[in-house]
Amino acid sequence: MLLDFHSEIYSWIRGGLFVLFVYHLLIFFQNKSKLYLYYSLYLLALTFYLIKHVVSPEYSSIFLYTNFSIQFLAYGAYIAFARVLLDSRTHLLKWDRYFEFAIKIFMVLAAMFILIQLFLDYSFQKMAFTIVAPILTLFTLASYYVVITKIKDSSAIYFVIGSLLYVFMANISFIEMxxxxxxxxxxGVQPMFFVYLGAILQCIIFSVIIGFIIKRIEQKSKNAEVRLAVKLKEMEELKMTALQSQMNPHFLFNSLNSINNFVIKNDVEKASDYITKFSKLIRVILNSSASPISKLSEELDILALYVKMEQMRVSGGFDYVVNIDKNINLDRIKVPPLFLQPFIENSIWHGIMKMDGHKYIELTVKLEGENVLCVVKDNGIGINKAKEQSHMSQKRKFFGIEATENRIRMLYQNKNVEIETKDISDGENNGTQVSILFPYVAY
Structure with a gap:
């Protein structure tokens, strides 16, 4: 069986090499990686070299010209494949230059051997090959030694093992000369049997190495995606913290301004009471500022303290009503710190502050499907009239409101986040309503 090149074992090996060639060539067309291109060219050269034993006699003369040239082309493609596989430009900078030079030499030898056959005959090709083959073997073994000692990677070890198998088998067949x-x-065997055996064993090992490399690349890609997601999250938290750090001075300025007003009016008792509440509020805010998120229950407590301070500033005071849905667990809802305060502040300073009579602000927190809906409603002059009265008030409003909107959208990554401000004045009654809808994301 091993004496007949038409037997199944030889046919299976040739067919297997050709299938591997087609497979890796198709992969190259998909991802344009030179690793698959060079490997497929190497497999094609091997396949073409081995079919010389089964072609019709009228075509056998072609192989007198191409026999050794195809081998040199195969070696050139093999070295090009190895350079990419082992990343020799990074790990073997000096030897990479030798590899690049060797590829050029093989291209020249492939052309030279065709010319030798053209002007001399096949015996001169064999004679020249007996000179080149030992040099090629020595260079190959030296390269393997450098690869093993310089590249501390399992892929390099398996690559050398697979290559040595083929070199060893090919040199057994080379003894025929x-x-x-x-x-x-x-x-009971053909001399070329060992080339067949070495080629298929080598290609199996190389295919396994490529599979490992693909798996490693995929794992690195997944790890990179995870790291990117973490970095993006950290970046969003930093943005939220930056916006929050901008909002806190804004709020502090308004509070200090109120204390100053009490002092100017010589209302020492109110000033003292206000400072007491203010210091307590600052302590709570500083505690909450350590994190880019907080519990909704904590935010409502801070908001209640802030409202008590503002009720002291507004002439005649105002009512503050809070309605909480019984089905909501406030301790499990995460929100940006001080996310409702700017809306309440807006209702006070640009709504109820500019009217006489009974004043009120109503805050409603309820579930709406899988979302939380916060509604701030006041009976002030209405947002449309407020816009007409003062451009400066718009500048003050936009800072806190816009920063808060950005923080909410960052926290929930714009998923089902809706903020709507509308004038609810109807002729007899005035007012403004702000609706803030965001996902119910529990701790």
Missing amino acids: FIGKEPFLNL
Whole structure:
């Protein structure tokens, strides 16, 4: 069976190499990686080299010209494949230059051997190959030694093992050029059997290495995606913290301004009471500022303290009503710190502050499907009239409101976040309503 090149074992090996060639060439067309291109070219050269034993006699003369040239082309493609596989430009900078030079030499030798056949004959090709082959073997073994010692990677080790298998098998077949076919035929095998065996074993090992590399690349890609997601989250938190750090001075300025007004009016008792509440509020805010998120229950407590301070400033005071849905667990809802305060502040300073009579602000927190809906409603002059009265008030409003909107959208990544401000004045009654809708994301 091993004496006939048409037998199944030889046919299976040739077919297997050709299938591997087609497979890796198709992968190259998909991802344009030179690793698959060079490997597919190497497999094509091997396949073409081995089919010389089964072609019709009228075409056998072609292989007198291409036999050795195809081998050199295969070696060139093999080295190009190895450079990419081992990343020799990074790990073996000096030897990478030798590899690049060797590829050029093989291209020249492939052309030279065709010319030798053209002007001389096949015997001169064999003679020249007996000179080149030992040099090629020594260079190959030296390269393997450098790869093993310089590249501390399992892929490099398996690559050298697979390559040495082929080199060893090919050199067994190469002995034919010195001792003839008879010793091999007496053993019941063709001399080229060892090239066949070495080629298929090498290609199996190389295919496994490529599979490992693909898996490693995929794992690195997944790890990179995870790291990117973490960094993006950290960046969003930093943005939220930055906006929050901008809002706190804004709020502090307004509070200090109120204390100053009490002092100017010589209302010492109110000033003292206000400072007491203010210091307590600052302590709570500083505690909450350590994190870019807080519990909704904590925010409502801070808001209640803030409202008590503002009720002292507004002439005649105002009512503050809070309605909480019984189905909501306030301790499990995460929100940006001080996210409702600017809306309440807006209702006070640009709504109820500019009217006489009974004043009130109503805050409603309820579930709406899988979302939380916060509604701030006042009976002030209405947002449309407020816009007409003062451009400066709009500048003050936009800072806190816009920063808060940005923080909410960052926290929930714009998923089902809706903020709507509308004038609810109807002729007899005035007012403004702000609706803030965001996902119910529990701790």
